[in-house]
Amino acid sequence: MGAAVAACAASTGSQVLWCPTGRSAATVQRAAQAGLEPVRELGELFERAEVVLSLCPPAAAEDVARDVAGRGFAGVYVEGNAISPERSQRIADLVGRSARAVLDGSVIGSPPAGGKSTKLFLSGPSDAAKLVSAVFAGTAVSTPVLGEEVGQASALKAAYTTYQKASRVLAALSYGLAQHHGVGQALLDVAGTRQGSYLVETDYIAKAATRAWRWAPELEEAADTLIASGLPDEVMRAVASTLRRWTDAKDNSALSVEDALEMLRESS
Missing domain, CATH: 1.10.1040 (N-(1-d-carboxylethyl)-l-norvaline Dehydrogenase; domain 2)
Structure with missing residues (x-):
């Protein structure tokens, strides 16, 4: 799912970064096929990225968020994992200490590849939601906005x-x-x-x-x-x-x- 969603963002002309450190050969291959740009380490990614989209197994969501928060990410963070609204709010509180904005997100649908489409539902600050929507404009990933309350998408x-x-x-x-x-x-x-x-x-x-x-x-x-x-x-x-x-x-x-x-x- 992550690679397919990232490929849609890359197709709009956005520069999509990823960090291959510690990742499998299969993941590296998917990233290359998706047209993603590798960076040497996560610190560089967080310095350069305007938006970070977290798509991972539910159990890892808060570990990822802690890593992002610990590096002082200052852009827009999209918590896109299948977690409870309460966990989404905890992550928003954590990452929001440094981030410009935190959006709650949820992906519903098949990976957007091979003619399939998916929806990335968003809730949170409207200006941040508009930015993320622009990244996926005209792609197989639509971005319905549910409201400004973190937790609604989750x-x-x-x-x-x-x-x-x-x-x-x-x-x-x-x-x-x-x-x-x-x-x-x-x-x-x-x-x-x-x-x-x-x-x-x-x-x-x-x-x-x-x-x-x-x-x-x-x-x-x-x-x-x-x-x-x-x-x-x-x-x-x-x-x-x-x-x-x-x-x-x-x-x-x-x-x-x-x-x-x-x-x-x-x-x-």
Whole structure:
């Protein structure tokens, strides 16, 4: 996602910097393909950049923010990770000590490549949001602005994740149960009469398994957001727990639906 979003920014003529120190060969290759300009170390990046966009696994969001804050970044910081509004506010308070502005952001959609598009929702100071929107103008990344309150973009992501990703896990469990009792096709036939049912998209079970290492932390963030909103969090915690049974499937493009279901059964 990060490389694809960065490529869209580079396509508008913006100079997009990145630091290859400590990164994998695959990451270096993606950055080169995206047209990104390497810098020797992060300090140089923060000195030269007007905008920093953070896109990383949820668990690393505050570590990244501390690194940025510790180097006195003075531009616009976009916290674009799938974290709770409360964590977004903590990061805004931290980075905002030196930054010109901090925007809350959330990415919803597929990586913007190969004809696909995505939305980078923003909330926070309007002048900073206009600057970020200009960076992506005319690209496959649209930048809807939700308001000036830090946390709104994160809340939208948590709300969307609560339904979308949990639904995929429930569909996998439903299909696995039906298949175990020899009525898998009957379930698909019934689901096929319901428009837009995830139950008929059995191929996505394997995809969900390979992404579980990212999805489980996102759903924990969604659970935190639910409880902070006065709503029960037990369902999201349970779905996150189920996703963690697929941790070893990380990025396994050869994983089959049967393999994914077997991993769930073996962990029971």
